[in-house]
Amino acid sequence: MFDPVLLGAGRDADVFALDEGRVLRRYRNGADVTGEAAIMRYVADRGFPVPRVDRAEGADLVMERIDGPTLRAAMAAGDLDLPAGAEILADLHRRLHDLPARPGSGLRTRVVHLDLHPENVMLGSRGPVVIDWRNARDDQPDLDVGMTALILAEVVVGDMFGLGALADAVLTAFLDRAPGDPVRLLTSAVAMRRGNPTLSAEEKGRLASAATLVRAGYTGLR
Incomplete structure (x- = not known):
């Protein structure tokens, strides 16, 4: 395990590297991520390319780290x-x-x-x-x-x-x-x-x- 490292800060959330394969995105205003995670899992189960969701709780979404450029x-x-x-x-x-x-x-x-x-x-x-x-x-x-x-x-x-x-x-x-x-x-x-x-x-x-x-x-x- 690595200590969380800030990868980027968006308009309303921060993204941290948890380890080589996972990131944590945390909303600064405490917005709930469970609905977002449910949609990601729904489309992933049907073959659409999204990061794998590992955990969704409160304002924290732990998911697969995607390497490569935008x-x-x-x-x-x-x-x-x-x-x-x-x-x-x-x-x-x-x-x-x-x-x-x-x-x-x-x-x-x-x-x-x-x-x-x-x-x-x-x-x-x-x-x-x-x-x-x-x-x-x-x-x-x-x-x-x-x-x-x-x-x-x-x-x-x-x-x-x-x-x-x-x-x-x-x-x-x-x-x-x-x-x-x-x-x-x-x-x-x-x-x-x-x-x-x-x-x-x-x-x-x-x-x-x-x-x-x-x-x-x-x-x-x-």
Whole structure:
């Protein structure tokens, strides 16, 4: 066993290495992780690539450590071309939304991630693995696809981390490949992002322009 080592700090959680194969993610506000863990186990049992969950209790989630770069880092470094990265995002959506609905979920709903962007895809030894399932729930797949497009567009509009040009190219390629209709529930995606307490006022101010960018880029012809 290793002493816990801080690996990273996100907007609302810290991630610690517990040993060579496991990490602990702990929410600073004490948010309960059991619902998130249940969804991760559900999709994992049906073959979707997520970290293995070892323990979920209170604000602590102990899970498999995924080694490898994020999808964003691989594309930014030139190790993965942008259309291929966009295809990975589109394929992950397709695979997730093709899973059977959870018992008791609404008509036409599936498990949706609602934060599936290049920073939340790890390129591990077993292929792309989706992390950070805090926002996941049962809902309509088009909302999930629209949320990914919106988040990419936010990076374009704000040129966040100097990645605006990269995100613009990925967004264009994603809109050409994404399953479903990324704009049908885009207004709902904007409302969800606007209600996100971890976003700054400046970030929320970019949402309208980001949504316009998504609508302008989606032709519906695939």
